[in-house]
Amino acid sequence: MEWLIYAEKGFWFGIAAIGFAVLFNVPSRTLFPIWVLGAVGGLVKIWLVHLGHGPVLGTFIGASIIGLLSHLAGWWKVSPPIVFSIPASIPMVPGIFTYKMMMGVIKLTGNPNPIEYSKILTDTVHNGMLALFMLLSLAVGAALPLLIVRKKSGKELQDLLKYRNE
Amino acid sequence: MKTTNNTDSLKSMGDCLMNIGAELMSAGANTGRIQLTIERISKMWGIKTELMITNRVLLITVFIPESDQFITILKRTLPHAANFTVVSGVSRMTWKAVEQKSTVEQINDELKRIKAMPHYKRWVILLLVSLAGFAFCRNLGGTPTDAFVTFVATFAGLFVRQEAHKKKFNVYLTVLFAALTATMITGLYSKFYLQHTKEYIAHATSVLFLIPGIPLINSFSDLIDGNHLNGVLRSVNGLIIAFSIALGFFITWVIVGL
Numbered sequence: 001m002e003w004l005i006y007a008e009k010g011f012w013f014g015i016a017a018i019g020f021a022v023l024f025n026v027p028s029r030t031l032f033p034i035w036v037l038g039a040v041g042g043l044v045k046i047w048l049v050h051l052g053h054g055p056v057l058g059t060f061i062g063a064s065i066i067g068l069l070s071h072l073a074g075w076w077k078v079s080p081p082i083v084f085s086i087p088a089s090i091p092m093v094p095g096i097f098t099y100k101m102m103m104g105v106i107k108l109t110g111n112p113n114p115i116e117y118s119k120i121l122t123d124t125v126h127n128g129m130l131a132l133f134m135l136l137s138l139a140v141g142a143a144l145p146l147l148i149v150r151k152k153s154g155k156e157l158q159d160l161l162k163y164r165n166e
Numbered sequence: 167m168k169t170t171n172n173t174d175s176l177k178s179m180g181d182c183l184m185n186i187g188a189e190l191m192s193a194g195a196n197t198g199r200i201q202l203t204i205e206r207i208s209k210m211w212g213i214k215t216e217l218m219i220t221n222r223v224l225l226i227t228v229f230i231p232e233s234d235q236f237i238t239i240l241k242r243t244l245p246h247a248a249n250f251t252v253v254s255g256v257s258r259m260t261w262k263a264v265e266q267k268s269t270v271e272q273i274n275d276e277l278k279r280i281k282a283m284p285h286y287k288r289w290v291i292l293l294l295v296s297l298a299g300f301a302f303c304r305n306l307g308g309t310p311t312d313a314f315v316t317f318v319a320t321f322a323g324l325f326v327r328q329e330a331h332k333k334k335f336n337v338y339l340t341v342l343f344a345a346l347t348a349t350m351i352t353g354l355y356s357k358f359y360l361q362h363t364k365e366y367i368a369h370a371t372s373v374l375f376l377i378p379g380i381p382l383i384n385s386f387s388d389l390i391d392g393n394h395l396n397g398v399l400r401s402v403n404g405l406i407i408a409f410s411i412a413l414g415f416f417i418t419w420v421i422v423g424l
Contacts, residue, residue, distance in 0.1 A: 009304075012300075012301035012302075013305060015297055015301040016298040016301040016305070017298075018294055019295040019297055019298020019299070019301070020295075020379060021250075022290065022291050023248070023291060023375070024248040024249070025285050026251065026254070027251050027254050030254070078258060079254040080195075080253055080254060080257045082253065082383075082384075083250045086379055086380055086383050095371050096366075099369070099370035100370075103366075138382075140386055142386075143387035143390060
């Protein structure tokens, strides 16, 4: 039964990635790899969270896997890796934490009743830090592989084109 | 000195490189990619280039090695609109051009063809992005009803954004309008249907289609790559978009009284 829940989540992660892909007007041949990457990254993240490693590490590793796989996808569909990695990693954005932080910040401008205030402050800072570090790890995870393997993948792409022109 | 095509003037080569750079920048490529693309093409033509790339302006100096000839061109980029078909198309074009030793004219024609490539139909974008909103809501633990309301809110919000974009409003204002529309629908749903329960999931996920993903991720790849100025510019751009979304929430809370 648990597998069914995971399958549903993976499916929706992929759909969310496709939504952003269409918004960014990607070539239609890249839509299917983006769906797969979004689903894989999202599933890795929720799996790590399930194992108790926390959402920050989960996001980082999920985004890194997307970043690495985007090179394979780019090699397969002859497109730059960012075409895959950016739409696929966006479904992992910490929407709820950011929302809670925003709510908290607005509450903090209100009545400074000392008992409630310190609780709101703690919650807001906690949610804000989580959101911030999840965003950071998302961006770093998706961007880092681009910088590590850039030159090499370019050469591979060239060889592939040669092969196709023959 | 040997160039592959002596008929092309330095000016036409520079203009061609600038067009490619401007297209890539407004389509959402990171700075390193723009630099690499321009360098690859100029290397093929046997010329040297020095570049300065910022978000809104590109500056290039093109010169022929071992001669006194050079030209400097400054070009404003177009307003930014994410278009990965252009990024992908230019990348393929570059590799083909290097392979076939294309002339300026051939590259200009190819660029024109890439720019004319079709976008997705408007209803396809509306439908799939709304479905993405539905997906976000489901994944963060929303009920099917929540998810459906998010779908409707995203649809309305994106529609408003597209209309505002057509009427050439300021970018941040279009985001504000869209956020306001989406949060208003989910806010009214939270207040009147859910009776103020803690069901904020629909409310929180209805604006996720507005998150500045490209500025955020490109900002980091630029910063890590050493293009600090562009990295900071992009992150500031992303921050203002996030602020517009927050403002939309705030206005909804004031009006609806959540």
